[in-house]
Amino acid sequence: MAWVGPPAAGYSRLSSLRPGRPRKTLQRIRPNAYDRTMDPVSESQVQLNEVCKRYGDQVVLDRASLTIERGEFVVVIGRSGSGKSTLLRLIGGLESPDTGEVCFSGADLGGMSERERAGLRRQSVGFVFQFFNLIPTLTVAENVQLPLALNELRKEEAERRSAALLRELDLPHCGQRFPEELSGGEQQRVAIARAVAHEPALVLADEPTGNLDLQTAGRVLRLLETTCKRRGATLVMATHGHDVAERADRVLTIRGARVEENSR
Numbered sequence: 001m002a003w004v005g006p007p008a009a010g011y012s013r014l015s016s017l018r019p020g021r022p023r024k025t026l027q028r029i030r031p032n033a034y035d036r037t038m039d040p041v042s043e044s045q046v047q048l049n050e051v052c053k054r055y056g057d058q059v060v061l062d063r064a065s066l067t068i069e070r071g072e073f074v075v076v077i078g079r080s081g082s083g084k085s086t087l088l089r090l091i092g093g094l095e096s097p098d099t100g101e102v103c104f105s106g107a108d109l110g111g112m113s114e115r116e117r118a119g120l121r122r123q124s125v126g127f128v129f130q131f132f133n134l135i136p137t138l139t140v141a142e143n144v145q146l147p148l149a150l151n152e153l154r155k156e157e158a159e160r161r162s163a164a165l166l167r168e169l170d171l172p173h174c175g176q177r178f179p180e181e182l183s184g185g186e187q188q189r190v191a192i193a194r195a196v197a198h199e200p201a202l203v204l205a206d207e208p209t210g211n212l213d214l215q216t217a218g219r220v221l222r223l224l225e226t227t228c229k230r231r232g233a234t235l236v237m238a239t240h241g242h243d244v245a246e247r248a249d250r251v252l253t254i255r256g257a258r259v260e261e262n263s264r
Ligand SMILES: Nc1ncnc2c1ncn2[C@@H]1O[C@H](COP(=O)(O)OP(=O)(O)O)[C@@H](O)[C@H]1O
Pocket: 055, 058, 060, 078, 079, 080, 081, 082, 083, 084, 085, 086, 087
């Protein structure tokens, strides 16, 4: 996973991932280089302008242009291999387009260094993946605290936040357990808690219910949606499921490498 940056001191297992550094609060580091270049009111959350992406000879995205506003819930549908994950990785700055622009709150990701993009992901983006991607050697609570540690939040505050999030996601007694001791649905709820722990402006969810049974998938989906809505976070979700699309503010379809806005 692409978490980059130093953890706060005092995280026993977590601090083995990175060398320790003096603690700062999340609030103190929030006004960063990206925020200064952004107009918090008028800029769209995400904007793609004529984005092209190919792997070898295969054109995956052809002149994709789209705008996503703050707080929107946008679903991206398309058959397997159509480019949904690629689109999410481009939006999250995990990949760069061959041509065209990807902007986050008005700032062009292409104009940033890799270090700046990593900082943006660390502070402003939360990811939820199909296969949960929890760290097996960390407890559930430590997994949820990971983005807070990487943002150098004080340990006590991180513990308080992770406990509150686990309660909110109906996992109040799971903090000291390890991911493998939980069901798939429970693991994905932990992943949702981790994705929103640092209060990102944008949550990217790549087929988050693709590995769950139908009933569990419905519950996880509603929790993901309400957890993001409650925080005013923009949610962009890739999925196969057309039923999910009914709940979204907007639906984008990828077909033949083109991103189309569904009219409803
Ligand atoms: N890193 C990569 N290298 C080469 N081809 C890739 C890579 N990532 C994705 N692809 C190809 O790009 C196409 C779109 O992939 P992807 O975005 O994962 O689709 P989806 O998420 O809709 O299933 C697929 O044909 C896939 O094989």
